[in-house]
Amino acid sequence: MASHSVLDELKRTQILELLEQGKRVDGRALDEARELSIEINAIPKANGSARIRLGDTEVVCGVKIQPDRPFPDTGDKGLFICTAELLPLSHPTVETGPPQPPVIELARVTDRGIRESHMIDVSQLVIEKDKSVIGVFADNVVVDYDGNLFDACSYAATAALLTSKTPKWNWTDEKPVLSEGEEGQLPINTIPVSVTMGKIGNYIVVDPNGDEWASMDARVTITTDSDGNICALQKGGNDGFTLDEIVKCGETSIKVGAQIREKLKSSSQENQ
Amino acid sequence: MGGRDATMVLLDENGIRCDGRKIDEPRRIMIKAGGLKNADGSAYIEFGDNKILVGVFGPRDVHPKHMSNTDTGILRVRYHMEPFSVGERKNPAPSRREIEISKVIKEALEPAVMLEKFPRTAVDVFIEILQADGGTRCAALTAASVALADAGIPMRDMVAAIASGKVADTIILDVNNEEDQAGQADMPIGYMPSEEKITLLQLDGVLTPEEYKKCVEVGVEGCKLVYDLQKKALHDKYFGEKAD
Numbered sequence: 001m002a003s004h005s006v007l008d009e010l011k012r013t014q015i016l017e018l019l020e021q022g023k024r025v026d027g028r029a030l031d032e033a034r035e036l037s038i039e040i041n042a043i044p045k046a047n048g049s050a051r052i053r054l055g056d057t058e059v060v061c062g063v064k065i066q067p068d069r070p071f072p073d074t075g076d077k078g079l080f081i082c083t084a085e086l087l088p089l090s091h092p093t094v095e096t097g098p099p100q101p102p103v104i105e106l107a108r109v110t111d112r113g114i115r116e117s118h119m120i121d122v123s124q125l126v127i128e129k130d131k132s133v134i135g136v137f138a139d140n141v142v143v144d145y146d147g148n149l150f151d152a153c154s155y156a157a158t159a160a161l162l163t164s165k166t167p168k169w170n171w172t173d174e175k176p177v178l179s180e181g182e183e184g185q186l187p188i189n190t191i192p193v194s195v196t197m198g199k200i201g202n203y204i205v206v207d208p209n210g211d212e213w214a215s216m217d218a219r220v221t222i223t224t225d226s227d228g229n230i231c232a233l234q235k236g237g238n239d240g241f242t243l244d245e246i247v248k249c250g251e252t253s254i255k256v257g258a259q260i261r262e263k264l265k266s267s268s269q270e271n272q
Numbered sequence: 273m274g275g276r277d278a279t280m281v282l283l284d285e286n287g288i289r290c291d292g293r294k295i296d297e298p299r300r301i302m303i304k305a306g307g308l309k310n311a312d313g314s315a316y317i318e319f320g321d322n323k324i325l326v327g328v329f330g331p332r333d334v335h336p337k338h339m340s341n342t343d344t345g346i347l348r349v350r351y352h353m354e355p356f357s358v359g360e361r362k363n364p365a366p367s368r369r370e371i372e373i374s375k376v377i378k379e380a381l382e383p384a385v386m387l388e389k390f391p392r393t394a395v396d397v398f399i400e401i402l403q404a405d406g407g408t409r410c411a412a413l414t415a416a417s418v419a420l421a422d423a424g425i426p427m428r429d430m431v432a433a434i435a436s437g438k439v440a441d442t443i444i445l446d447v448n449n450e451e452d453q454a455g456q457a458d459m460p461i462g463y464m465p466s467e468e469k470i471t472l473l474q475l476d477g478v479l480t481p482e483e484y485k486k487c488v489e490v491g492v493e494g495c496k497l498v499y500d501l502q503k504k505a506l507h508d509k510y511f512g513e514k515a516d
Contacts (some may be wrong), residue, residue, distance in 0.1 A: 101375045106366050116476050218379075220473065230484045233459070233475035236375075236384035240469030243492055249483050 005196035006018075011201070019203040024213055025096045025211055026055075032197070033160030033207035035115040036155060040271035041165050048164025050155045055209055056146035061138055067127060069189045078125020079135035082111040084142070084153045091145040109234045110140065110153040110194075113223035116232040117192035120142040120161065123216075128171040136161070136186065147213035150234075154194040155264065158199055161186060162268035177199075189226040191264060192232075193257035195248050199237070204245060206256055220246070221252035225259035226261065230254070282454060283440035290450050291320075298434060298494060300447040303415065303505035305422045306361060313423020315505070317415035320448055321405035321450040324412050326419040343348035345390035349378035373409050374399075380413055380433070380462040386426040389474035394454055395425060406449030409436050410460050413472060418502050422509070429464035432469055432499035436461065436491035443486045445494045457483075461491035464497045 022031065034055030042051035048063035050183040068079050088094050099107070114120075125134035134259055138161060140153040165183045169176040196218035198208035208216055218237035225231050230250055235241065241249070280290050289294055299320030308314035310329035318324075351374040355364050365372075377399070385395065397420065399412045410433035415455025417430035437447035439455035447458045463470050470492070479487055483494035 097488065101371050102369050105375055108368065108372050112476065113327060118478075171444070218383075225478065229478045229480050230475065231478045233473060234376075235470070235473035236379055238379050240383045240464065240467070240471035241473070242468055243470065246470055246488055247485050250481060253480060 003129075005169045008214040009209070011211045012069055014234040014256035015212060016201050019200060019205075024205060024210060030203065031256060033151070033204045033256055033260065034209065034239045036154070036260065037265070038159050038267040040159060040246045040267060041185060042130060046101075046139040046157045047158075048160045050159035050163070051155050052152060052159060053144075054137050054152040054155065054207065056144060057142070057148060057152045057210075058144035059140050059142050059149070059152045059156040061140045061160040064137045064139070065164065065166045066135055066137075067132050069129065070126075070133040076123060076126060078133040080115060080122055080138075081136040082114055082140070082150070082157050083107045084110050086139040086145070094145075100186050105234075105236065106153065107140075107148050108223055110151055110157060112234070113154050113158060113194045113221070113232045114161070114192050117223060117225045118189050119158070119192050121189050127169050127176045127261070131174075132169075132171065134166065134169070137163075141250070145210065146265070148196050148207050151194050151207060153166070154192070154223070155197070155260065158192060159268060161266055162188065162191070162264065164272050189225065190214030191261050192223050192225055192261045193264070194221050194223040194232075195256045195260070196220070197251040197252060199239065199241065204251060204252075206251065218222045220249050224248060224254050224257040228254050228258070273350040274384050280450060280454070282451060283442055283444075286407050287442075289439070289444065291448055293441055293446075295444045296490065298497060299469055301447065301498065301501050303501050305505045305509040306369050309378075311419075311423070313421070315415040315418035315422060317418075318499050319397075319407060319411035319414070321403060322362055322401070322408055322411045323324070323403040324408065325400045325402060325414050326412065326415040327398045327399075328395065328416075328419045328423040328425070329366060330395035330423070331390040331425070332396070334392065334394040338367045340384060340392045340394070342391055343388070345387035345393045345395060346369060347378055347382055347385055347387060347395050347397065349374050349381065349397045349399065349416070351377055351399045351409070352399070353404060353408075357401045357404045362472050373412075376472060376474065377409060378418060381408070381420065383467075383469060383471045384417065384422055384427050384429055384431050384464055385420060386428065395420070406452045409472075410462070413462050414498055414502060418505055421506055427507050429466045430499065431458065431462045431464055433462035433472055434491060434497040434498050435459060436487045436494060438477060438487065443483060443490050457487070459487050459491055461488065463495035463497050484510055490501050509514060
């Protein structure tokens, strides 16, 4: 996302020197995520929304819920679509225009983590089978960049979905008609939490910040659900992991994920 | 893409899968090194019903020039599906899925290719999916490694790839299209056996921590099987009876 510069090279040297002493540039432990602050319902015109900061990375997610046509082969299921976009104001190197491969990956990985966990029970989002279903669209926009957009977008979308209010529609005269004044919660099965780990030299750090992100050799994003199962994973970056490292990353994602899940849960309950 | 039979049994009581394989048995794999005249290196793979052709060019000049790097060569990968490669005609323009897979394969190959030996140049890998049947990214990555070796590009190792997964609560090797659509988890893995490094890893589906560990291990073992076939393909071309 942010481009690589001479400054990043110098920072990498410093980051590695610190890691050799078991320290990180911002003083965190290797398996410690940054402070996560969540503001629920930041966009009142959306059906659900959240503005979150993960360290200095800031993401706004708005959820829109509206009737839609089902996909031809899944007439008995509602739609869930999650996107992510990097706004030009988030970093000096971000340009307008069609999304570049890293942003496409970001959007797809964010969507996959939530989708594969079956967080939203889409089978309950049917207005009239094969004709009309409820579509849930969670759109993330990155407004400030300091590394690890994968987790920031995932937390923003999850927080927004947990607190979304869905309108009700009835099937009348072959079309969905809004039932005024009726509102409900989305059918939620589980709370997915993604945890991204960066590999810098031989060290693995949780939730890399912008400087660490620019210095890392490889990364892996692992999403876990409320039962502590692993439900999605994406490796990236131009180096690899050993089998042992990947197994350890799985364990870390469950441990760190549980802490963040509590945070997401408590902030959504405060806003019910 | 659509399964062949909606009521199909993914795993029967004897541990036999919907296409007759055992749980740890990969599909039929045929790899051929070379084959294209104009490419600097090429490979063709048939992996079950997947048919994939890979051509490699370079190291060569970078266009556009601003993409070049004075410290190292760059690797560019395009994964592309033909409109006729799947059940319903696919729009030939690159989809978001194809763009992501191109990036994932590029990042899986980068640890293997010694790009630092060719500053200011590019190595282009073109992957064409002629027929798709589940597991194209793994088959494509496997063939791309062979094509890079065939082009004589210095490499630390070849990347071998295969998917492990979970159907009917059982961890299996080499997920086919039906198992991908109806199964519980799909985990494509790319692995460099002599470097012992996992360079591609993705997962769709739910696994317990124990299943997760088993799934990675089964995948890594599968990659070693694929690796032997990659070496055999190169051996057949350069040291085989019909070598020219």
